[in-house]
Amino acid sequence: MEQIRNIKIIGGIDKSGKHENIKCFDIAQGEIIGIVGPTGSGKSQLIADIEQLSQKDSSTRRQILINGEIPSSELRNNPRQKLVAQLSQNMNFLADMNVKDFLLLHAQCRGKSMKNIDKIIYMANQLTGEPIKPKDNLTILSGGQTRALMVADVAVISESPIVLIDEIENAGIKKHEALELLSGYNKIILIVTHDPVMALSAQKRIIMKNGGMTAVIDASPEEKTISSQLSKVDQTMLKLREMIRNGQHIEEKDINQIFLKPTVNNKMATLIHH
Amino acid sequence: MKLVIIAGTPGAGKTSILINTIKILKGTITKPAVVKVDCLATDDDKRFATLNIPVLTGLSRDMCPDHFSIYNLDEMIKFADKNSADTLIMETAGLCHRCAPYTDNCLGICVIDSTSGPNNPGKTGPFLSCADIVVVTKGDMISQAEREIFREKILEANPVCKILDINGLNGQGAAELAKHIIAFDKKVTDRERLRHNAPFSVCTLCVGEQRVSKKYHRGLLRNMNGFQKYIGE
Numbered sequence: 001m002e003q004i005r006n007i008k009i010i011g012g013i014d015k016s017g018k019h020e021n022i023k024c025f026d027i028a029q030g031e032i033i034g035i036v037g038p039t040g041s042g043k044s045q046l047i048a049d050i051e052q053l054s055q056k057d058s059s060t061r062r063q064i065l066i067n068g069e070i071p072s073s074e075l076r077n078n079p080r081q082k083l084v085a086q087l088s089q090n091m092n093f094l095a096d097m098n099v100k101d102f103l104l105l106h107a108q109c110r111g112k113s114m115k116n117i118d119k120i121i122y123m124a125n126q127l128t129g130e131p132i133k134p135k136d137n138l139t140i141l142s143g144g145q146t147r148a149l150m151v152a153d154v155a156v157i158s159e160s161p162i163v164l165i166d167e168i169e170n171a172g173i174k175k176h177e178a179l180e181l182l183s184g185y186n187k188i189i190l191i192v193t194h195d196p197v198m199a200l201s202a203q204k205r206i207i208m209k210n211g212g213m214t215a216v217i218d219a220s221p222e223e224k225t226i227s228s229q230l231s232k233v234d235q236t237m238l239k240l241r242e243m244i245r246n247g248q249h250i251e252e253k254d255i256n257q258i259f260l261k262p263t264v265n266n267k268m269a270t271l272i273h274h
Numbered sequence: 275m276k277l278v279i280i281a282g283t284p285g286a287g288k289t290s291i292l293i294n295t296i297k298i299l300k301g302t303i304t305k306p307a308v309v310k311v312d313c314l315a316t317d318d319d320k321r322f323a324t325l326n327i328p329v330l331t332g333l334s335r336d337m338c339p340d341h342f343s344i345y346n347l348d349e350m351i352k353f354a355d356k357n358s359a360d361t362l363i364m365e366t367a368g369l370c371h372r373c374a375p376y377t378d379n380c381l382g383i384c385v386i387d388s389t390s391g392p393n394n395p396g397k398t399g400p401f402l403s404c405a406d407i408v409v410v411t412k413g414d415m416i417s418q419a420e421r422e423i424f425r426e427k428i429l430e431a432n433p434v435c436k437i438l439d440i441n442g443l444n445g446q447g448a449a450e451l452a453k454h455i456i457a458f459d460k461k462v463t464d465r466e467r468l469r470h471n472a473p474f475s476v477c478t479l480c481v482g483e484q485r486v487s488k489k490y491h492r493g494l495l496r497n498m499n500g501f502q503k504y505i506g507e
């Protein structure tokens with residue numbers, strides 16, 4: 001597959017037929033972009049436009065360019081080429097196989113080397129508190145293990161240059177690390193979410209309204225700080241889950257150590273206590 | 275008249291994706307009519323009726339539903355004609371893995387449920403291998419890895435098909451199918467031929483014999499060991 005360095009979204013029209021505010025928007029490899037807006041605001045259609053490489057031929061009249069050019073018909077028509085890989089809360093592994101055999105089958109289908117299998121399991125285990133073993137059956141994995149394995153598998157085996165993450169709020173995985181892993185593999189990451197940990201991990205957010213892209217906002221420096229603090233909250237929650245699972249008591253120090261600055265610490269601690 | 279034939283196992287999502295696709299088609303110059311063929315009963319006509327387009331149902335009863343739809347094709351086209359439709363969409367019952375109801379000038383669409391497991395495309399038979407478009411449903415329920423494996427298995431069974439992922443619940447991807455239906459430019463002729471022959475193994479069971487024992491049966495019969503032979507006059 002030709003390497004995809006960036007995609008350009010050229011704005012079209014919203015549901016009332018008016019031009020979208022955003023005329024043009026570039027996304028580069030490794031970037032994390034949030035897509036936010038109420039239900040029915042056009043988030044799915046935006047993703048569909050990207051997935052189908054719309055050329056002013058969808059209801060929104062948007063155009064998608066790849067590396068600054070109109071994509072080849074090969075890219076649009078080859079059934080093996082799929083631009084967008086998806087991850088969502090409802091997805092499960094249904095195959096009745098063990099983790100290792102399944103990853104081997106997937107690697108084989110994608111023409112990838114078998115060397116990657118142990119690496120995928122290792123990486124997945126960095127994202128979840130409960131270790132996945134190669135001989136575990138896929139269908140018995142917990143929600144967190146499942147999501148972690150899906151992320152690592154998409155990062156390493158899927159060739160799709162764009163990863164769409166659709167509402168994985170209660171994933172039971174280290175969300176921030178999951179995003180870093182995917183972006184480290186040079187994926188373009190689109191996140192549809194209202195979860196602050198996820199949304200603030202994005203460098204930019206596209207704001208959707210009435211079918212159109214109304215604004216793009218950059219994460220502010222303050223939001224970046226908040227994002228890393230929230231990510232610690234997230235990790236603490238995971239750690240607490242593990243402790244509870246292992247029959248331990250939870251103490252105050254287990255939640256206090258997560259906050260960096262004392263001011264925020266106090267504020268957050270009051271929030272948590274009330 | 276354009277002819278679009280949708281085949282797929284029961285519950286694969288044929289009606290769900292069709293309803294989403296027809297909603298989009300109705301906003302274009304296309305004038306669709308739908309025929310649903312089933313064996314004993316169907317509710318699909320009620321679901322299609324909400325779309326305000328001409329709908330006809332046919333129940334095949336004793337006949338193989340695929341044979342029934344082939345045998346009644348002329349009549350279905352007349353129905354669509356009379357209702358001034360320009361695109362006849364036929365949803366089959368999809369029970370038989372040996373039959374493929376596609377004719378040479380129709381747009382043949384196979385609908386397959388991605389939760390049915392990666393071995394399913396290989397077992398689906400001619401209604402997948404002779405299809406122009408394979409629609410994969412229920413991708414919202416399985417992992418990306420399984421979707422990719424499934425796609426590869428479909429291509430093994432039908433290397434030249436176009437694969438479309440459509441979510442039957444929210445219609446995501448249906449616009450792409452609508453585009454293919456609009457762009458399809460062949461018309462049915464009065465000399466339509468099937469792409470794939472119907473199974474030619476006919477036996478006494480086909481004509482109503484109820485006794486089980488081997489000695490009562492005549493016709494082209496196949497044994498458990500795979501050996502096939504003709505027994506009879």
Ligand SMILES: Nc1nc2c(ncn2[C@@H]2O[C@H](COP(=O)(O)OP(=O)(O)OP(=O)(O)O)[C@@H](O)[C@H]2O)c(=O)[nH]1
Nearest residue numbers: 283284285286287288289290411412440441442443
């Ligand atoms: N989760 C999910 N469910 C789906 C999807 N597509 C269809 N379904 C569900 O699957 C069931 C069967 O869908 P139908 O559209 O009735 O299937 P069909 O192929 O027309 O079935 P028959 O006409 O009875 O052969 C329904 O409950 C649908 O809601 C999908 O993409 N995702």
Ligand SMILES: [Mg+2]
Nearest residue numbers: 288289318365
């Ligand atoms: Mg149906």
Ligand SMILES: [Zn+2]
Nearest residue numbers: 338340370373
């Ligand atoms: Zn049959």
